[in-house]
Amino acid sequence: MVTIEGITRLCLGTFVRPAAETGTGAPRVEIVLAYVVRHRAGVLLFDTGIGDADPETEAWYRPARTSLPDALQTLGLAVADIDLVANCHLHFDHCGGNPLLAGRPVFCQRSELAAALAGDYTVPRLVDHPGATYEELDGEAEILPGVLVVPTPGHVAGHQSLVVRCDDGTVVLAGQSHEHASDFSADALTLGARRAGTAEPLPVGPDWMERLLELDPRRVLFAHDPAVWEPP
Secondary structure, X not given: OOOEEEEEEEEEEEEEEOHHHHOOOOOEEEXXXXXXXXEOOEEEEEOOOOOOOOHHHHHHHXXXXXXXXXXXXXXXXXXXXXXXXXXXXXXXXXXXXXXXXXXXXXXXXXXXXXXHHHOOOOOHHHHOOOOOEEEEEOOOEEEEOOEEEEEOOOOOOOOEEEEEEEOOEEEEEOOOOOOOHHHXXXXXXXXXXXXXXXXXXXXOOOOOHHHHXXXXXXXXXXXXXXXXXXXX
């Protein structure tokens, strides 16, 4: 086990997901959460908030931002205290603060960076900015002792989650692998039913759920849901 001083949630604002995207016929206000991991090797930030976008995107999502410096200040931290960055993916509501962290290693999947740089995917200046320093990963990787990146494609092909081995158990920072904790719970229950021999048909969950559950998470935290999944 590696010494982790703590994992702290950071609220970086909200946006309104339009009815056209929710599947419910109604708009939905969503929170944008990042996570600070205090590790003996340095301070790691998982996601960096909502970036400034073009007028059309601003009108579509109507974001209300909390700046990264202001949010960090509530934890007694400054931008200069962040040593490492990982993004679950590079959409503008997850990498918005990356330009403020120029020069820090930013861990992302190689395929995700390629998609972001190809255009028509995100806000280009949030990804290709002066001092951008990417550590490109091809699949699973241990980026610090006890801190593991696990690919969790679905929302986008290059999505990744962060698995942190803490003294009181493993924490998964799942990003947008699932929109809500209840969605993660549904996939975990499906996997449990299949393992127990429940007859088909059963829902089809993502292939990587088995890998995440093998890591024995005590808590799973999300980018757009303040609820926390815990094993039953």
